[in-house]
Amino acid sequence: MSERIKMRLAEMGTTANAISVAADKPREWLGQIIRKTDVWPTTDNLILICDALGLRLSYLVNGTGARLIDEPDLSEDITLVPRLSWVAAGAFAETETVESGQASGFVQVANLPPGDHIALDVVGDSMDRIAPDGSTIIVNRSEKDLRDKKFYVAATENGDAATFKRFREDWPPRLEPFSNNPEHHAINIAGPVRVVGRVTRVIHDL
Numbered sequence: 001m002s003e004r005i006k007m008r009l010a011e012m013g014t015t016a017n018a019i020s021v022a023a024d025k026p027r028e029w030l031g032q033i034i035r036k037t038d039v040w041p042t043t044d045n046l047i048l049i050c051d052a053l054g055l056r057l058s059y060l061v062n063g064t065g066a067r068l069i070d071e072p073d074l075s076e077d078i079t080l081v082p083r084l085s086w087v088a089a090g091a092f093a094e095t096e097t098v099e100s101g102q103a104s105g106f107v108q109v110a111n112l113p114p115g116d117h118i119a120l121d122v123v124g125d126s127m128d129r130i131a132p133d134g135s136t137i138i139v140n141r142s143e144k145d146l147r148d149k150k151f152y153v154a155a156t157e158n159g160d161a162a163t164f165k166r167f168r169e170d171w172p173p174r175l176e177p178f179s180n181n182p183e184h185h186a187i188n189i190a191g192p193v194r195v196v197g198r199v200t201r202v203i204h205d206l
Helices: 002-012 016-022 029-035 043-053 057-062
Strands: 078-088 105-110 117-123 136-140 151-155 161-168 174-176 194-203
Touching (some): 002 016, 002 029, 002 043, 002 057, 016 043, 029 043, 043 057, 057 105, 078 136, 105 117, 105 136, 105 194, 117 194
Parallel strands (some): 078 117
Antiparallel strands (some): 078 105, 117 136, 151 194, 161 174
């Protein structure tokens, strides 16, 4: 991303300091973003950079699709979903940023319905019939109502731990594994469940 910003600055015949001032930011703002290649800018800052440089967001972040705002883009249905953390496909496990936190990157996903989407990496094999260990799940945080046989990320009451499971509403209501490994067991639900969101997409390499 830093190299794409520098290339665009050279193309425009301007400097990072000038763009920072034009974006109503401190003079060193864009230069710091260019130099800190291990830190992702916030979504707001990414949008400011795109507006100031005339670049499309998907190109700035991933180097794909149409480059300039005024160029036609054949992939308008692509959504950049923030990758926040990992989630256990097993028992509840501590994870700090399933519900909030700064994105470590973005996942390109096509044809997503409206919603509040996040991407989480799957750790463990209790859901390997649909989401093997190491795959990525897309979670719609706008869908929190539990429906039988749908897949969800649920958290403990304080939000410190989370798990990825299938919900079953017959007695006893439970979050159950969907696995080829018989060692995994269902988690019976004795009270209200803190639902992070419904899992709507699984991404993994064959």
